[in-house]
Amino acid sequence: MNKKSKKDVYILSGFLGSGKTSLLKQMIRMHKAAGKVPAVLMNELGNVSIDSSEVDQDLPLAELLDGCICCTIQDKLEAQLQELLWNEEFDTLLIETTGAAHPVEVVDAMMSPLFAEHLEFKGILTVVDAMQWVRRQELSPQVLQLYREQIRHAGVVLLNKVDLLKEMEQSTAVSELQGINKHARIIMTNYANISENVLEQISNFNQTEHDRVRIQHELSMQAIVYTFNGVIEQEAFENWMRALPSTVYRMKGYVPFSHEKYPMLFHYSFGMPVYLPEDMNMPKNLVIIGEGISKETISHDLKRLEQLKEV
Ligand SMILES: Nc1nc2c(ncn2[C@@H]2O[C@H](COP(=O)(O)OP(=O)(O)OP(=O)(O)O)[C@@H](O)[C@H]2O)c(=O)[nH]1
Numbered sequence: 001m002n003k004k005s006k007k008d009v010y011i012l013s014g015f016l017g018s019g020k021t022s023l024l025k026q027m028i029r030m031h032k033a034a035g036k037v038p039a040v041l042m043n044e045l046g047n048v049s050i051d052s053s054e055v056d057q058d059l060p061l062a063e064l065l066d067g068c069i070c071c072t073i074q075d076k077l078e079a080q081l082q083e084l085l086w087n088e089e090f091d092t093l094l095i096e097t098t099g100a101a102h103p104v105e106v107v108d109a110m111m112s113p114l115f116a117e118h119l120e121f122k123g124i125l126t127v128v129d130a131m132q133w134v135r136r137q138e139l140s141p142q143v144l145q146l147y148r149e150q151i152r153h154a155g156v157v158l159l160n161k162v163d164l165l166k167e168m169e170q171s172t173a174v175s176e177l178q179g180i181n182k183h184a185r186i187i188m189t190n191y192a193n194i195s196e197n198v199l200e201q202i203s204n205f206n207q208t209e210h211d212r213v214r215i216q217h218e219l220s221m222q223a224i225v226y227t228f229n230g231v232i233e234q235e236a237f238e239n240w241m242r243a244l245p246s247t248v249y250r251m252k253g254y255v256p257f258s259h260e261k262y263p264m265l266f267h268y269s270f271g272m273p274v275y276l277p278e279d280m281n282m283p284k285n286l287v288i289i290g291e292g293i294s295k296e297t298i299s300h301d302l303k304r305l306e307q308l309k310e311v
Pocket of ligand 1: 014015016017018019020021022023099160161162163164189190191192
């Protein structure tokens with residue numbers, strides 16, 4: 001593991017051909033200009049990588065081919081991430097997803113409790129092909145639904161290829177996208193050309209701690225990592241879990257219950273918890289993925305459960 005242990009992670013989402021690789025190139029340029037080293041993880045559906053030749057040779061690069069991060073190749077993703085974290089020197093990880101990926105599933109696949117404490121999830125940037133958006137009625141209902149999901153969970157939405165639209169169409173498209181995600185910053189781009197202050201909207205890129213906390217609260221999607229120091233009562237944990245808002249989509253990790261020798265593997269998906277005993281010690285990390293949730297509140301509440309057990 002290198003000197004800066006927490007790596008900022010951005011997910012680049014968007015339908016096929018929308019401009020994700022163009023955005024990746026812009027983000028690499030921006031990070032380099034700020035003196036940061038970005039690493040790139042590319043996921044493609046085919047078994048040959050086409051886009052990886054677009055990435056500068058000197059950057060750490062991992063490729064996941066022949067399947068989508070969010071469903072078929074989760075294990076490979078874990079292995080690739082671990083390899084990058086342990087063997088490469090970098091500050092930021094840029095993940096380019098396939099056009100078929102659901103963003104919540106990608107965040108879920110990426111935030112493994114085995115190493116989540118080394119990752120700082122910054123947000124999702126979704127690229128929308130402006131012309132395809134105008135003609136979206138030609139898409140199947142399933143593809144249209146995926147489109148909406150990619151927009152709904154983004155911190156920033158790029159309405160890309162605006163050179164192909166008339167001015168009137170541009171403003172209509174912007175308000176339609178804002179209607180789907182009122183928290184996101186919607187920006188019109190050509191060739192995904194964004195300015196540095198767009199990254200400032202979703203990260204602590206050159207920012208004070210105060211600004212970072214304020215902006216994090218406004219983000220659409222968050223992944224929070226809590227590391228337990230002590231043990232907790234299962235009943236108290238379940239009471240806490242039941243009081244969570246419905247915008248917590250997913251939790252997973254190893255929870256140290258007072259009655260168990262080792263932390264238990266815990267999975268929670270849209271309200272349904274599953275517990276599995278472990279027969280060895282695992283990192284006591286709990287990953288919480290959702291929208292409009294506060295890291296401070298969650299950390300405070302879980303710490304209190306640990307303190308309850310101490311007295
Ligand atoms: N006219 C126009 N073309 C663009 C713009 N941005 C990207 N393109 C073109 O659109 C095509 C797809 O761009 P990419 O950046 O490769 O998009 P992608 O989302 O990575 O594509 P896939 O990896 O195939 O999903 C390329 O031929 C780009 O040159 C734009 O703003 N205007």
